Amino acid sequence: xxxxxxxxxxxxxxGVLLYATQATSGWAQGSQANGLTGHAxxxxxxxxxxxxxxxxxDGDGNGExxxxxxxxxxxxxxxxxxxxxxxxxxxxxDEDLFNAITRGFVTTxxxxxxxxxxxxxxxxxxxxxxxxxxxxxxxxxxxxxVPSEPALxxxxxxHGRELFQKMECWKCHGTAGHxxxxxxxxxxxxxxxxxxxxxxETGSRFMCGVTNQDLYRIFMTGLDGSPMPSFADQLHAAxxxxxxxxxxxxxxxxxxxxALWRSWVGSxxxxxxxxxxxxxxx
Ligand code: HEC
Ligand code: HEC
Numbered sequence: 242x243x244x245x246x247x248x249x250x251x252x253x254x255x256g257v258l259l260y261a262t263q264a265t266s267g268w269a270q271g272s273q274a275n276g277l278t279g280h281a282x283x284x285x286x287x288x289x290x291x292x293x294x295x296x297x298x299d300g301d302g303n304g305e306x307x308x309x310x311x312x313x314x315x316x317x318x319x320x321x322x323x324x325x326x327x328x329x330x331x332x333x334x335d336e337d338l339f340n341a342i343t344r345g346f347v348t349t350x351x352x353x354x355x356x357x358x359x360x361x362x363x364x365x366x367x368x369x370x371x372x373x374x375x376x377x378x379x380x381x382x383x384x385x386x387v388p389s390e391p392a393l394x395x396x397x398x399x400h401g402r403e404l405f406q407k408m409e410c411w412k413c414h415g416t417a418g419h420x421x422x423x424x425x426x427x428x429x430x431x432x433x434x435x436x437x438x439x440x441x442e443t444g445s446r447f448m449c450g451v452t453n454q455d456l457y458r459i460f461m462t463g464l465d466g467s468p469m470p471s472f473a474d475q476l477h478a479a480x481x482x483x484x485x486x487x488x489x490x491x492x493x494x495x496x497x498x499x500a501l502w503r504s505w506v507g508s509x510x511x512x513x514x515x516x517x518x519x520x521x522x523x
Pocket of ligand 1: 287288291292293294295296306310311312313314315321322323324325338341342346349350351352354365369448
């Protein structure tokens with residue numbers, strides 16, 4: 242081997258070593274979800290293959306496809322996430338990020354990533370956390386408690402309907418939940434992009450889940466970075482469950498809530514005051 246080649250080999254080995262030390266010192270946090278430990282370096286390879294086109298090489302949401310996407314891909318440098326089990330203003334758990342990646346975001350361009358192995362998805366969580374120093378200075382919030390669901394009754398739905406009026410959900414989501422309330426056209430997200438309220442006619446799934454527990458969590462933690470607030474300071478657990486029962490009647494589904502509500506409304510429609518600026522209660 243000639244001396245120059247040897248020197249070059251040494252220099253590049255040193256480069257790799259330096260790079261690796263730098264990388265691991267910044268990425269020490271890793272991730273824990275689904276009983277697995279995630280590694281940022283493995284996540285980086287996957288990210289560059291599957292996520293970079295939307296979320297961008299720097300994780301700021303400016304991938305080459307971003308100009309054509311609405312809503313815009315998440316900017317990971319801000320560490321602000323919508324689907325959390327943790328209170329508003331706090332970081333999500335690794336499990337929350339893992340679930341978001343697995344599930345995808347219905348009604349948006351964020352695909353579901355079930356075809357990747359669970360280990361791949363946990364590695365991606367570890368890598369996403371390297372884009373913001375918040376993950377080193379703060380811990381994830383403590384997940385809120387979701388008490389077990391009380392029995393479904395007409396009274397519960399009726400009370401939920403009153404709360405939909407009183408909490409002014411209708412101002413954004415519309416009186417029938419179609420995402421067309423008086424404020425709907427005025428809303429913007431934390432990056433000043435216009436954003437629409439969720440339309441309950443869309444189907445059975447939410448961006449942040451599908452079960453009644455998920456629905457409870459959505460309005461008790463809020464979708465941070467969007468105008469959808471947290472109502473944790475305004476609603477008791479029992480009230481929150483009443484609201485869940487009512488929200489289910491807005492969906493075009495054969496849910497127990499929908500069936501009970503329709504059979505009751507069939508003979509009591511005249512007792513209901515319409516939801517809106519001056520209405521809502523019985
Ligand atoms: C086709 C574009 C696209 C691709 C590819 C894509 N995403 Fe997304 N992603 C989005 C969009 C758009 C959003 C924001 C949706 C919203 O805010 O409603 C998003 C949001 C997210 C969020 C935010 C979750 C939250 O609770 O706020 C995470 C995490 C995420 N993506 C991870 C990934 C990972 C990991 C990959 C690659 C395996 C990936 N995304 C690939 C478009 C994409
Ligand atoms: C200031 C306007 C505003 C008010 C008030 C509001 N929302 Fe929202 N809500 C939104 C927006 C905007 C979104 C969509 C956020 C997004 O796409 O990221 C949303 C989304 C949702 C979603 C769907 C989340 C998902 O995971 O797909 C539910 C459920 C919801 N809101 C329930 C409620 C309830 C219940 C109330 C009242 C207690 C309420 N909202 C009050 C603006 C509002």
